[in-house]
Amino acid sequence: MQDDSTTREERNTSATTSGASTRTSGTIGGERGVEQQLRHATSTSAAGVRLPSTRSLVARHSVSPLTVQRVVQRLVGEGLLETRAGAGTFVAVRRRARRADHSWQTTALGEARSEPTVVGTALAPTPVGTTALHYGYPMTDLLPGRLVRAAITRAARSPLGLDRAPVAGLPELRAWFAADAAGANREAPAHPDDVVIMPGGQSALSSIFRALAAPGDAIVMESPTYWGAIEAARQAGLRIVPVARGAGAPLSDKVDAAFGSSGAKLFYAQPHFANPTGALWSGADKRGILDIVRAHGAYLIEDDWAHDFGIDFDVTSLFGDDPDGHVIYVRSLTKSVAPSLRVGAAIARGPARQRIQADRTVDDLYVSGLLQVAALDVLTNPGWPAHLRYLRGELRLRRDELAREVVRHFGNEALTSMPRGGLNLWVSLPERTDVADLVIRSRDAGVMIAPGNVWFPTEAPGPFVRLNYTGAPPEQFAPALATLASLLH
Amino acid sequence: MQDDSTTREERNTSATTSGASTRTSGTIGGERGVEQQLRHATSTSAAGVRLPSTRSLVARHSVSPLTVQRVVQRLVGEGLLETRAGAGTFVAVRRRARRADHSWQTTALGEARSEPTVVGTALAPTPVGTTALHYGYPMTDLLPGRLVRAAITRAARSPLGLDRAPVAGLPELRAWFAADAAGANREAPAHPDDVVIMPGGQSALSSIFRALAAPGDAIVMESPTYWGAIEAARQAGLRIVPVARGAGAPLSDKVDAAFGSSGAKLFYAQPHFANPTGALWSGADKRGILDIVRAHGAYLIEDDWAHDFGIDFDVTSLFGDDPDGHVIYVRSLTKSVAPSLRVGAAIARGPARQRIQADRTVDDLYVSGLLQVAALDVLTNPGWPAHLRYLRGELRLRRDELAREVVRHFGNEALTSMPRGGLNLWVSLPERTDVADLVIRSRDAGVMIAPGNVWFPTEAPGPFVRLNYTGAPPEQFAPALATLASLLH
Numbered sequence: 001m002q003d004d005s006t007t008r009e010e011r012n013t014s015a016t017t018s019g020a021s022t023r024t025s026g027t028i029g030g031e032r033g034v035e036q037q038l039r040h041a042t043s044t045s046a047a048g049v050r051l052p053s054t055r056s057l058v059a060r061h062s063v064s065p066l067t068v069q070r071v072v073q074r075l076v077g078e079g080l081l082e083t084r085a086g087a088g089t090f091v092a093v094r095r096r097a098r099r100a101d102h103s104w105q106t107t108a109l110g111e112a113r114s115e116p117t118v119v120g121t122a123l124a125p126t127p128v129g130t131t132a133l134h135y136g137y138p139m140t141d142l143l144p145g146r147l148v149r150a151a152i153t154r155a156a157r158s159p160l161g162l163d164r165a166p167v168a169g170l171p172e173l174r175a176w177f178a179a180d181a182a183g184a185n186r187e188a189p190a191h192p193d194d195v196v197i198m199p200g201g202q203s204a205l206s207s208i209f210r211a212l213a214a215p216g217d218a219i220v221m222e223s224p225t226y227w228g229a230i231e232a233a234r235q236a237g238l239r240i241v242p243v244a245r246g247a248g249a250p251l252s253d254k255v256d257a258a259f260g261s262s263g264a265k266l267f268y269a270q271p272h273f274a275n276p277t278g279a280l281w282s283g284a285d286k287r288g289i290l291d292i293v294r295a296h297g298a299y300l301i302e303d304d305w306a307h308d309f310g311i312d313f314d315v316t317s318l319f320g321d322d323p324d325g326h327v328i329y330v331r332s333l334t335k336s337v338a339p340s341l342r343v344g345a346a347i348a349r350g351p352a353r354q355r356i357q358a359d360r361t362v363d364d365l366y367v368s369g370l371l372q373v374a375a376l377d378v379l380t381n382p383g384w385p386a387h388l389r390y391l392r393g394e395l396r397l398r399r400d401e402l403a404r405e406v407v408r409h410f411g412n413e414a415l416t417s418m419p420r421g422g423l424n425l426w427v428s429l430p431e432r433t434d435v436a437d438l439v440i441r442s443r444d445a446g447v448m449i450a451p452g453n454v455w456f457p458t459e460a461p462g463p464f465v466r467l468n469y470t471g472a473p474p475e476q477f478a479p480a481l482a483t484l485a486s487l488l489h
Numbered sequence: 490m491q492d493d494s495t496t497r498e499e500r501n502t503s504a505t506t507s508g509a510s511t512r513t514s515g516t517i518g519g520e521r522g523v524e525q526q527l528r529h530a531t532s533t534s535a536a537g538v539r540l541p542s543t544r545s546l547v548a549r550h551s552v553s554p555l556t557v558q559r560v561v562q563r564l565v566g567e568g569l570l571e572t573r574a575g576a577g578t579f580v581a582v583r584r585r586a587r588r589a590d591h592s593w594q595t596t597a598l599g600e601a602r603s604e605p606t607v608v609g610t611a612l613a614p615t616p617v618g619t620t621a622l623h624y625g626y627p628m629t630d631l632l633p634g635r636l637v638r639a640a641i642t643r644a645a646r647s648p649l650g651l652d653r654a655p656v657a658g659l660p661e662l663r664a665w666f667a668a669d670a671a672g673a674n675r676e677a678p679a680h681p682d683d684v685v686i687m688p689g690g691q692s693a694l695s696s697i698f699r700a701l702a703a704p705g706d707a708i709v710m711e712s713p714t715y716w717g718a719i720e721a722a723r724q725a726g727l728r729i730v731p732v733a734r735g736a737g738a739p740l741s742d743k744v745d746a747a748f749g750s751s752g753a754k755l756f757y758a759q760p761h762f763a764n765p766t767g768a769l770w771s772g773a774d775k776r777g778i779l780d781i782v783r784a785h786g787a788y789l790i791e792d793d794w795a796h797d798f799g800i801d802f803d804v805t806s807l808f809g810d811d812p813d814g815h816v817i818y819v820r821s822l823t824k825s826v827a828p829s830l831r832v833g834a835a836i837a838r839g840p841a842r843q844r845i846q847a848d849r850t851v852d853d854l855y856v857s858g859l860l861q862v863a864a865l866d867v868l869t870n871p872g873w874p875a876h877l878r879y880l881r882g883e884l885r886l887r888r889d890e891l892a893r894e895v896v897r898h899f900g901n902e903a904l905t906s907m908p909r910g911g912l913n914l915w916v917s918l919p920e921r922t923d924v925a926d927l928v929i930r931s932r933d934a935g936v937m938i939a940p941g942n943v944w945f946p947t948e949a950p951g952p953f954v955r956l957n958y959t960g961a962p963p964e965q966f967a968p969a970l971a972t973l974a975s976l977l978h
Binding site for chain 1: 562563565566567568589590591593594595596597598599601612614626629632634637638641642644645646649650651652653654655656661664665667668677678681688689691692695699701703704717720721723724726754786787788812813814815827828829830831838839840841844848851852853854855856857858859860869
């Protein structure tokens, strides 16, 4: 009934997904033939008419009975067929449809409280034949696929392959996150009890914002910053106080002023390889900003999203030097281990942890133990550090290649900085470039890019685009940038 | 650092979980021996000291090298050991710890906005040797374990075993939920586009409440009702307007009055096998209440939590007769398929669906495709209807057995009603029974029961307990009820 753009996007993904799985099984023609025959029969026959038997479909289309069963299940799912045990498959009984009236909902819902369209930008599926520079996740070639699939298969046989996981998460996985967050020899090691397992980094942010602030409260944020954090803060009803950030950290006195004028008790930041700019806080930045946060009796939410994506720099979390719990640490495995293993963690010391835990528990009770067992399996596998070494090399190669092409076509001034880690280049386009128009024309020309405005809590101060160097093969970078340049000139 | 009750509960669960897996592998003594030796060594040796080799541990404890590796990984996770490639295992370098000061957080956090302790009641792990009548989930014997483990193993090899799922969910799974919710021959079939895949029923409720109401708005609820819905409404900042419910539906005129006086646009209800009472709305109840909801231009949130748990009654959703989108349908697979496959759905027609989708996307972006593929595999397997038939027989046997024991010890008047489905009996105890005290004494006597008050949005109007007949083997029912009776008399 709705036919908005999200729905259309999902359809594209669906087609791609099932296309991929069909290709793997090597029965394209046969399976499609079965489906076409059955769909045709349902649209031309009366309800209750019996359809051809599995045996006859197998014979006619040279497919296995399993393939026929798969097609039948799909059409049963769509409500076109009905199966009756022992009797066969039949055209489903037609259902009456009267025109629905949803107009009353306008009154019931009232004004919308958030603008969800931004979500589509970095998550939009990539049509076949298009170069994906807009995407937020590394392509599957860069994931430890073999490790992940083996880990899931083992996890399926464990007790938590079936049963419920503890509310705060698997103790061994909490211990892993605690050890990994603070590192060895740090002033303030994390305790496993401080860790709350989350279904990914986004839900960690949502829970932290809801748990530690009330609607109407202020939150300080770098600008530009991760769009998901901006949206989560809005969902929680918070008032965003942006602090401009260039190639390094925001200026200490600006942060101090933002806290002072707003009364904020939260500061959301990405100190390492920030999304989208790739910027990095120096050691002095960290000490200076942490002092300000302490002075205001506030929390710094350290979103360590790119922990595993250092290229020529290793992350040292602020969390490891903060015994009193001013730093709340967020980490996700979604981008580095696998998007299918939706597991992350929030780590907080003191009463903040209880508040965050309570929010997450009420929101969705617990994270699938299957995913937690599989994630821990990957992280403690000797193949994991080996994969991270491989990944580092790939990131370097891709970053350098994309940066070279950006500079070749748009000049040195276009590359705002050379990131020392992360997945993205943040590109400054010529003044007065119409970015929204460029995004559409470049998509039509086969290159998907992300418009910079979604990373700003307020208006974008100039024409920026974010280019991800892990969503497409590097040999596509040169032609893609040539396309962009031709569209701009 | 925190050592509150939640943390202690998690530890219990952890011990149970790892105990179970150790038992399966049949190496209790060996693995424990390795762990004890290594823990002892780390607590008595200086940092950097080299620990015994895998070979010597294998020889001493008669275990496999894999077992040693598992223990080492666990202790590395806890930060006690360090491994250096090719060199061996060492006592980790000690970390300084100064006493942390979390007192500043009292000011930063302000007053708590919700009371999370209630969450523990129905999720509390069961110590070994205890009869679990308090638990919210069926024991694993009642789950289709073989189907689920095989489905996960297959899903691990699919594209979504690794990659990201579409934001609204897997199209085939959305189609399955749509067909299942409305059923055949109904006035208003659901369209797959109306379905938003959720990580379970609890997150569906959280998103619906946040998306369709603003903080301070009213929501009508049956009383008693599911504690998770009460907590989710509080988390969303809603004002709960309770309507008393007995053995059937709440009275129409009371529902009408609740809408009229509060201006609520939401009514949360469990029309079938309600948790905790097992009560059922009749066909006339459904028509009457739906008319009132329509007249007030409001939404009815139909939580069909026990869809798969009918014993001598089959669920006919209200959703199937509501073309204009007044009914928002919630369904979860967690309890009937497996707690590890954290998958559910919200189905809504009209703009409500977009609001719900936007909230869920901002909260956690998407649900693991691995879990969705595995869930769909189970649901479309011929073994699934066979399992549901087996389950129905088991539920009947267990309900009847527990009901018999309740009546034997507490009389007919204790059994508020004989539920025609669901997992629970709702037991009314003698006037002036101190339920909180009984819960503690009965736990100490080896029987866990759930105090009725957590299911009431306000004060409990009498002494009730909820007894679940699927969390323990039925042969434990008679001795457990005898224990309860002896504690009461």
